Amino acid sequence: GAGVSQSPSNKVTEKGKDVELRCDPISGHTALYWYRQSLGQGLEFLIYFQGNSAPDKSGLPSDRFSAERTGGSVSTLTIQRTQQEDSAVYLCASSLAQRETYNEQFFGPGTRLTVL
């Protein structure tokens, strides 16, 4: 497809279970971002990838959160031992490499995570 895709679109899980969220960026985009959006809130930065490496993980809220990116393409965000406060929409965005000059970010539709 032409845009950023994310799966699943919705995920309901029980507290304490692990979840994996997937992001397929636009082909050729080397930069990839994960954000969290709680109900009625703005976007909270989680992690940034340039290629397969993550030079900025400063937004990950706890060590239960991790992310990886393989082959410079698909990325997976993993949340271990989910808590109810993890319920949110998780958005992925990709772009050409971000340096001093801005390159447009393109967002996926998000994964809505509900932790019961």
Place this chain on the structure above:
Amino acid sequence: GQQLNQSPQSMFIQEGEDVSMNCTSSSIFNTWLWYKQDPGEGPVLLIALYKAGELTSNGRLTAQFGITRKDSFLNISASIPSDVGIYFCAGHNFNKFYFGSGTKLNVKP
């Protein structure tokens, strides 16, 4: 981290009215951005502003990059029902983006 203050939080207007929303920051940015998010979708870029003082239009939308590089506003003229959604400002420096908390726009036909 850098925080963006976006106001108003929500607006209820009549179709045909003009709308204005703004964003301020304690830090300067190299680029200011305005996005719109429809329910169940990711934000979509409306306007990008690249230098201080820049005024840019995109159809009924007009946005300005503040001269201090710490603020920006977005105006929507002659609103229509499909303008309904959440509007976000964002600032960009190097490889990082910082988002405002959004302005929820409701338009009554």
